[in-house]
Amino acid sequence: MNLRRSASLITLGAIISLPLSAFAQQTETRQEEHDRAVREQTARDHQKHTGAKVVGGSAVGGAVVGGLAGGGKGALIGGAVGAGGGAIANKVRKDKAVKKRENRETSEPRQ
Secondary structure, three states: OHHHHHHHHHHHHHHHHHHHHHHHOOOOOHHHHHHHHHHHHHHHHHHHOHHHHHHHHHHHHHHHHHHHHHHHHHHHHHHHHHHHHHHHHHHHHHHHHHHHHHHHHHHOOOO
């Protein structure tokens, strides 16, 4: 009788613990997924020089507009303003790309 009771308790414990094992198989937390998406996006941006293109292009555009409006001093000020705006635009672009990468990964079924 004691053996049968022990076996049934072990079986019941195994059945109850099955849903807990599904949580143990989750390999990455949300923060780890985010960190990985940031690393992948940064690597891609560095490979394609995306940040430099955005900031540099904005600086050149600002310098051209400033030069037309105010000569040499205007070009200098316009370039600085354009570079600042480009840095902000690059940050927004990168954050949006990271979020898109995270959403793409979470929508795929896990294996």
